[in-house]
Amino acid sequence: MNQAGWIGYPSQVRTLEQVRRQYENGKEERPLQGYLGALSVYGGVTGALALTGRLLGKRMPERFSFGDTALLSIATHKASRLIAKDAVTSPLRAPFTRYEEPAGDGELNESVRGHGVRHAVGELLTCPFCLAIWIATGLTAGMVFAPRITRLATTVLTSVAAADALQLGYDALKKASGETG
Template sequence: MRETQEQYENGKEERPLRGYLGALGVFGGMTGALALTGKLLGKRLPERFSLGDTVLLGIATHKASRLLAKDAVTSPLRAPFVRYEQPAGDAELNESVRGHGARHAVGELLTCPFCLAMWVATGLAAGMVFAPRFTRLASTVLTSVAAADALQLGYDALKQAAG
């Protein structure tokens, strides 16, 4: 581990390994707490998720991750960990991570929709165990917003193509 840490420390940019380890610990702790809570409450995991639920949660995960990581309205949640750079178009922002250690690691997590997707998907999957009706409702809303976004972008592209 020490050799790996030295390789990271001698690289071109700082990699906050302890911060990443902390994030992994929080994720593991949260999933463990969810599993324990489910066991104590007598919740059973579904035998399987339907294809419809999988698609619904997949699109909802995509939209929620982008909303959290890139949307201007959610920028106050990211502000302690990032620096505003510029608009990124289509109601999204470009931000750069600031700080060191845990602050830097959290900033990377909060600005990366790919990184957030695991957290969001885990939350939605847990929601399907603890509150499936509410989770399907929230996921349907997020999926509808993603579909509306695609239609808005398609409409704009057609308008531009038409001149």
């Protein structure tokens, strides 16, 4: 072992230093400390959920049914789009974003503002793909701690997602047939 007590330590530090320099030399600033903060919060929240479950004697299910997995998946998709793109939820994003333009079908395009943590939070809040892991974790924890209310919430979100798909399909059929209004 080396002085640090870890065999690969010097090569790990060199690798991290190379990554840091590559980010510094990039075309745009990346809020690595903000990302690290977000990752730390996520790790802390998931750790707290696990510890709380253990203290309360909650047991994780052996497995989730296909129906629960489908419900969670569609609800996660819808919730992440609602938070990241919906016009009505823009006040939640406003401290971290700047309005750019409508994106169609009740969604907005926004640009992230600020530096550091503010920028990292803005990226998280405007990216449905980034939000999905947070939402899926919360909904999955809900299935362990409060399955009835979580199934109700995921059913609502899944129903809204299905209604959205039907609305878009209906509009597409109207356009294809030449109808307006």
